[in-house]
Amino acid sequence: MTDIKAGLIGFGNIGAGVVRMLQDNAGVIRKKTGTGIVLKRIADLDITSDRGVAVDPACLTTDVNQIFNDPEISIVIELIGGYEPAKTFVLKAIASGKHVVTANKALLALHGDEIYTAAAAKGVEVQYEAAVGGGIPVLSAIKGNLAGNRFGSVFGIMNGTCNYILTRMTQEGADFADVLQNAKELGYAEPDPTFDIEGTDTAHKLAVLASLCFGTRIDFGAIYTEGITAISGIDIRFAEQFGYRIKLLAIGKQTDDGQLEVRVHPTMIPQDNPLADVNGVFNAIRLAGDFVGPVMFYGRGAGQNPTASAIVGDIIEISRSITAGVRSRRAAPLGFQDETIATLPLKPMEEIVTKFMLRFAALDQPGVLAGIAGALGLRGISIESMVQTTRHNGGQAVPIVIMTHEAREGSIREALAEIDRHDFICEKSRFIRIEDNLQ
Amino acid sequence: MTDIKAGLIGFGNIGAGVVRMLQDNAGVIRKKTGTGIVLKRIADLDITSDRGVAVDPACLTTDVNQIFNDPEISIVIELIGGYEPAKTFVLKAIASGKHVVTANKALLALHGDEIYTAAAAKGVEVQYEAAVGGGIPVLSAIKGNLAGNRFGSVFGIMNGTCNYILTRMTQEGADFADVLQNAKELGYAEPDPTFDIEGTDTAHKLAVLASLCFGTRIDFGAIYTEGITAISGIDIRFAEQFGYRIKLLAIGKQTDDGQLEVRVHPTMIPQDNPLADVNGVFNAIRLAGDFVGPVMFYGRGAGQNPTASAIVGDIIEISRSITAGVRSRRAAPLGFQDETIATLPLKPMEEIVTKFMLRFAALDQPGVLAGIAGALGLRGISIESMVQTTRHNGGQAVPIVIMTHEAREGSIREALAEIDRHDFICEKSRFIRIEDNLQ
Numbered sequence: 024m025t026d027i028k029a030g031l032i033g034f035g036n037i038g039a040g041v042v043r044m045l046q047d048n049a050g051v052i053r054k055k056t057g058t059g060i061v062l063k064r065i066a067d068l069d070i071t072s073d074r075g076v077a078v079d080p081a082c083l084t085t086d087v088n089q090i091f092n093d094p095e096i097s098i099v100i101e102l103i104g105g106y107e108p109a110k111t112f113v114l115k116a117i118a119s120g121k122h123v124v125t126a127n128k129a130l131l132a133l134h135g136d137e138i139y140t141a142a143a144a145k146g147v148e149v150q151y152e153a154a155v156g157g158g159i160p161v162l163s164a165i166k167g168n169l170a171g172n173r174f175g176s177v178f179g180i181m182n183g184t185c186n187y188i189l190t191r192m193t194q195e196g197a198d199f200a201d202v203l204q205n206a207k208e209l210g211y212a213e214p215d216p217t218f219d220i221e222g223t224d225t226a227h228k229l230a231v232l233a234s235l236c237f238g239t240r241i242d243f244g245a246i247y248t249e250g251i252t253a254i255s256g257i258d259i260r261f262a263e264q265f266g267y268r269i270k271l272l273a274i275g276k277q278t279d280d281g282q283l284e285v286r287v288h289p290t291m292i293p294q295d296n297p298l299a300d301v302n303g304v305f306n307a308i309r310l311a312g313d314f315v316g317p318v319m320f321y322g323r324g325a326g327q328n329p330t331a332s333a334i335v336g337d338i339i340e341i342s343r344s345i346t347a348g349v350r351s352r353r354a355a356p357l358g359f360q361d362e363t364i365a366t367l368p369l370k371p372m373e374e375i376v377t378k379f380m381l382r383f384a385a386l387d388q389p390g391v392l393a394g395i396a397g398a399l400g401l402r403g404i405s406i407e408s409m410v411q412t413t414r415h416n417g418g419q420a421v422p423i424v425i426m427t428h429e430a431r432e433g434s435i436r437e438a439l440a441e442i443d444r445h446d447f448i449c450e451k452s453r454f455i456r457i458e459d460n461l462q
Numbered sequence: 463m464t465d466i467k468a469g470l471i472g473f474g475n476i477g478a479g480v481v482r483m484l485q486d487n488a489g490v491i492r493k494k495t496g497t498g499i500v501l502k503r504i505a506d507l508d509i510t511s512d513r514g515v516a517v518d519p520a521c522l523t524t525d526v527n528q529i530f531n532d533p534e535i536s537i538v539i540e541l542i543g544g545y546e547p548a549k550t551f552v553l554k555a556i557a558s559g560k561h562v563v564t565a566n567k568a569l570l571a572l573h574g575d576e577i578y579t580a581a582a583a584k585g586v587e588v589q590y591e592a593a594v595g596g597g598i599p600v601l602s603a604i605k606g607n608l609a610g611n612r613f614g615s616v617f618g619i620m621n622g623t624c625n626y627i628l629t630r631m632t633q634e635g636a637d638f639a640d641v642l643q644n645a646k647e648l649g650y651a652e653p654d655p656t657f658d659i660e661g662t663d664t665a666h667k668l669a670v671l672a673s674l675c676f677g678t679r680i681d682f683g684a685i686y687t688e689g690i691t692a693i694s695g696i697d698i699r700f701a702e703q704f705g706y707r708i709k710l711l712a713i714g715k716q717t718d719d720g721q722l723e724v725r726v727h728p729t730m731i732p733q734d735n736p737l738a739d740v741n742g743v744f745n746a747i748r749l750a751g752d753f754v755g756p757v758m759f760y761g762r763g764a765g766q767n768p769t770a771s772a773i774v775g776d777i778i779e780i781s782r783s784i785t786a787g788v789r790s791r792r793a794a795p796l797g798f799q800d801e802t803i804a805t806l807p808l809k810p811m812e813e814i815v816t817k818f819m820l821r822f823a824a825l826d827q828p829g830v831l832a833g834i835a836g837a838l839g840l841r842g843i844s845i846e847s848m849v850q851t852t853r854h855n856g857g858q859a860v861p862i863v864i865m866t867h868e869a870r871e872g873s874i875r876e877a878l879a880e881i882d883r884h885d886f887i888c889e890k891s892r893f894i895r896i897e898d899n900l901q
Contacts (some may be wrong), residue, residue: 040753044610044753045750048610048611048612048752048753051610051611051612051677051890052610054677054799054802055610055798055799056609056796056799057799061635065590152607158608158751158753158755158757159757160606160607160608160757161601162605163602163606163607164602164603165600165774167597167599167602167606167779168591168602168771168772168775168778169597169599169771169775170482170491170494170495170778170779171487171490171491171494171771171774171775171777171778172487172490172771173487188883191745197668214779238490238493242756250563287494297739297760298735298737309718312771313486313487313595313767314483314597314767314768314770314771314774315761315762315767315768315772316486316597316761316762316765316767317761317762317766318597318598318599318759318760318761319758319759319760319761320757320758320759320760321736321754321757321759321760322753322754322755322756322757322758322760323754326467326755328752328753328754328755329753329754329755330612332607332611332751332753332754333561333607333754335610335753336606336607336608336609336610337607338610339607339609339610340606340609347786359493359494360493360494360495360496361865363493390807399737454477459634
């Protein structure tokens with residue numbers, strides 16, 4: 024059996040991890056595939072910097088066409104990230120008849136449909152396990168052994184930066200800005216962390232996951248996305264007081280009416296929910312299938328080595344197809360036959376029904392509670408419990424925190440808008456969604 | 463595309479679940495495979511009892527040869543369990559050129575090697591995801607996306623009956639015998655629970671997992687197997703006092719010297735270890751790969767529906783191979799090429815090094831601690847902490863509990879044998895292994 028040849032586009036941190044894993048574990052990979060897997064070409068604009076791995080300089084090129092035009096190369100690994108030129112390169116690789124492995128969640132979330140269609144037409148595989156959950160093999164499981172299930176939900180913690188920040192805010196009582204600054208210094212947050220802390224990265228991953236679980240195209244722009252920048256130490260302390268922890272969750276659900284809920288936002292979950300103990304840079308993804316029931320996957324959601332594990336896993340799976348001499352069994356990139364992919368309607372956020380924690384900053388004067396409770400009651404929002412912690416003298420605002428029973432989000436927003444028109448309200452009122460019964 | 467035909471041997475609880483899943487989810491399965499999957503024949507000695515699922519009576523047969531001899535049937539599902547006639551049937555199915563799906567961990571743990579060899583020679587697949595962890599797709603992950611890793615360890619909670627009993631003993635302070643009796647009444651334990659509570663079922667699963675992770679044959683008889691029948695409420699309370707929880711763990715490790723540790727026994731793990739919160743009938747399996755790092759899988763480890771999910775998942779994967787028109791990419795049943803499977807040496811239990819909790823029942827008299835500490839010190843066993851809780855008047859035994867630093871198990875056994883020869887020792891001294899740093 025001749026070696027299988029791959030080409031790598033993008034020789035950054037993750038790319039160097041892939042190179043090292045293919046070198047260090049060549050023996051075990053050969054035992055499992057029956058073939059050698061050789062990185063024949065590595066393309067990057069910078070081919071002089073030291074990446075801490077030994078590569079034959081003859082492999083390196085600044086001309087990506089040396090990969091597309093090489094008939095020996097059957098697998099192209101795209102690790103440059105972002106939309107362009109990644110999209111052009113992936114489509115070119117497919118057009119050249121090469122299988123593609125990518126970790127590019129942004130690309131797939133926005134242009135997956137176009138890429139999968141091109142791949143199906145050409146009869147090549149597009150694999151992307153590393154796009155969600157780093158080294159956690161959750162996408163393979165959904166497409167593979169769990170495929171006989173209808174999934175009711177998929178949710179989880181999918182961004183290590185946000186989880187690291189929220190974990191430290193919870194454990195140390197620290198404030199968002201301070202932890203973020205420190206996280207940057209320690210390398211747990213990018214110099215520009217916007218994509219992470221605003222929830223965009225999590226939404227990219229949710230788009231990929233929800234497509235797989237529900238067999239649907241997802242309009243990325245329609246995913247409700249709210250990051251963690253507005254979460255304060257006060258929110259976290261009140262949540263703890265009520266028995267909850269705040270996590271940035273990605274949530275996908277198919278409701279009984281056939282609509283999808285696809286949303287990313289800070290979420291209060293009970294402290295005894297297994298996700299509540301997923302701390303630091305770890306990720307966890309939970310699925311509910313109609314037969315398998317709840318299943319959870321946990322592991323390192325980012326980093327050079329775990330991400331390399333997922334990418335090399337995809338390369339191995341494709342190599343097995345090549346060795347078997349077939350157009351892959353898995354060519355359908357969503358695990359569904361292409362012609363069956365639907366476009367399920369997304370439920371508008373106003374229609375979401377959940378419990379809420381409401382937080383008001385109000386003057387301590389007669390009529391405040393009546394005003395708040397009245398606006399809630401008028402819209403059928405019922406109160407489960409309430410805390411008004413401290414009582415100041417004079418005209419200082421005191422926090423009032425209310426836990427509601429299940430309510431429409433639209434009603435909550437209307438009630439808060441009405442309440443915020445009162446003079447006794449000192450700052451914009453806040454709400455955090457609660458998920459008590461995520462299955 | 464014509465439908466793929468399967469034959470089921472064993473129409474019990476799990477078999478009925480498979481029938482129902484193939485019926486209920488036929489639509490989604492077709493969307494994911496492009497074909498229908500039809501159960502053409504169901505063989506069982508009892509073809510009259512109602513299993514709660516609708517089947518065409520013409521499908522039912524008491525003659526298993528109607529499955530082997532039917533050229534239309536390409537997949538045989540073996541769900542009768544036990545060694546015989548399951549082994550004969552599986553080998554006959556393979557000899558008839560049929561792919562095999564089984565949930566039979568006992569069969570694979572003892573006769574896997576013979577079955578895999580026969581399957582490889584015949585070019586058919588043997589899939590067995592349901593054999594370990596019920597619906598949790600951990601075997602697929604090891605053979606699939608995680609395949610590029612060298613695994614340092616695999617361990618977890620793999621028996622729902624034991625975990626249910628230990629969970630209730632921990633939460634209620636109840637005794638083993640009482641909980642077991644109640645578990646039988648509730649259907650969480652078999653009428654004869656020996657295989658579960660003595661650890662045999664867990665050892666079967668560990669044999670399968672360790673073979674996959676380390677690419678080795680495992681001599682099932684050489685697996686150290688200790689169940690939970692000797693665990694008392696006192697053990698659990700002392701463990702809690704020291705910050706630990708007691709779980710029946712299956713542990714597989716490859717040590718630096720190339721030897722394997724493969725063992726099943728009650729184990730004390732820190733209360734903040736994620737496995738400590740895996741309660742009731744849930745299973746969790748944790749792996750450590752050299753690149754992926756720690757990964758954990760969690761879900762329902764038994765039951766009709768989760769087990770059906772894993773079996774149907776295997777059927778789907780095989781169907782995709784058949785549809786692709788190939789001898790499977792995955793024919794190597796251990797994920798390794800057959801000729802590379804090793805027979806790694808198992809480390810003798812006396813050579814295991816870990817921490818221990820020792821519990822003595824001793825008379826409260828001078829010289830006791832000196833006698834115990836002397837026997838330990840003589841063998842280089844150092845004491846981390848000690849508790850002597852109550853002081854009785856007169857000649858009653860008091861419990862003395864000692865936490866050791868890391869020590870050889872052989873040394874511990876020798877020390878306890880010496881200590882037990884003293885007159886001040888009132889009953890056989892006990893030890894429970896501690897795993898502080900399972901990675």
